[in-house]
Amino acid sequence: MYLLDTNILIWILRGDEGCRRLLQKLKTKGSIGISTISIAEVYKNIFPSELVNTEELFRDFVVYDVSVVIAKQSGYYWQEFYRKTKNIHMMDCIIAATARNLDLTLVTLNKKDFPMKDIEFYSLPQSG
Template structure:
């Protein structure tokens, strides 16, 4: 299973060709944390709503369960000394991927220190 971070979805919605290639090359339908849905929808403008909803409907969605919430809290505590206060959204996305035994795809590699060797699947557009 592949879990996508918000950065990948935003790039797809912006028409980034590298992001679209990565998404199109996946052998399975990727999944996302429900918090990713919140992050995407909070920034959507009315003219973008149809395309955004079409993309969101094409993905599998993983709930924030009690075990995901507990894992997110544990991750935050574990990495606080070495990485400062990581964002709650990143912690929940990471915990979602870990609990699902999934690979995480993100451009925000520094925000996910709990995945040693994590690399961005493409270079961020400027």
């Protein structure tokens, strides 16, 4: 079971062939999910012309809501890592907490955004 980070979704929507191939590869290995947070992050910059393709892409995934347990874990992550790095975002904490609490492998192009040691990663080199 995999959880896609928002950056993977953005690159797929931009037509990145590497990320599209990755998506096809992951589909053969198990189910793929996204956080409702990733939906919000994609929609904050969406153009009307991208709406249909975005909706079609999202239909391929299990969508995970933010539960109370995930929300609490997100807060703990932020407290721990903001003190250390001053460079962590709450959205990333929520995505990481989703992966941790649902035992999902996080697929990201930016592992540096996730200093957590208690989640599993499937990382790739930066596209573009």
